[in-house]
Amino acid sequence: MSSKLQKAKGFKKSRTGLYFSIATSLIGVPGTVKRAKEAKQEGDMLQLVDVAVSAAGIVTGVVLLVRELRRLDVVDDILDD
Numbered sequence: 001m002s003s004k005l006q007k008a009k010g011f012k013k014s015r016t017g018l019y020f021s022i023a024t025s026l027i028g029v030p031g032t033v034k035r036a037k038e039a040k041q042e043g044d045m046l047q048l049v050d051v052a053v054s055a056a057g058i059v060t061g062v063v064l065l066v067r068e069l070r071r072l073d074v075v076d077d078i079l080d081d
Contacts, residue, residue: 018069025061032058 032054039047 015069015072018065018072022062022065025058025065028054028058 032051035047035054036051039051
């Protein structure tokens, strides 16, 4: 395995990589909220269910990333400041 590929794999587990992952997960929130408002106005139950599943995926992803940050003792350091 090349050193560049190894370095890229290590980035995901770094603090910076985890912050980046959280940010990219949260980018989907405004679009999901917009879709929810439109579906509610139209009374489209299937779209509302789709939005709920999407929102659950976003929340789950962020919670998993925060758990990983806690494992690295990053969150505790931030909260103590």
